Amino acid sequence: MPCKLAILKIVIYHFYRELEIIIMQSRMKIKIKQKLCRGPVECGILCVKACPYNLLAYTQKRTPNPGEEPMEFKIIVAFPILCNYCGKCAETCPDKAIEVSLPN
DSSP states (O other): OHHHHHHHHHHHHHHHHHHHHHHHHHOOEEEEOTTTOOOHHHHOOHHHHHOTTOOEEEEESSOOOTTOOOOSEEEEESOGGGOOOOOHHHHHOTTOOEEEEOOO
16 A cells, blocks of 8 residues: 555656646746846836735845936846736836736
């Protein structure tokens, strides 16, 4: 009997391993076009605020002086593996700088 149980465990392991690979291959991509993004001052980082899971982040190389506009900023997906691809970030972006799509 232990032999059949071991075989069953191996079959289950391989099934879930293959299922995990299929899920990882079908995950969607979030692409942020930095050139289209106007920046945090003009749009108010609506995409970062719209994410229900707080997975988007705003970064910059240095903190600007008071009254100075931010330079060299980026909007990034901080934790892409936790994203459920609801598309709220892309919907709220006024510049259409965010795309949610299937990988090639």
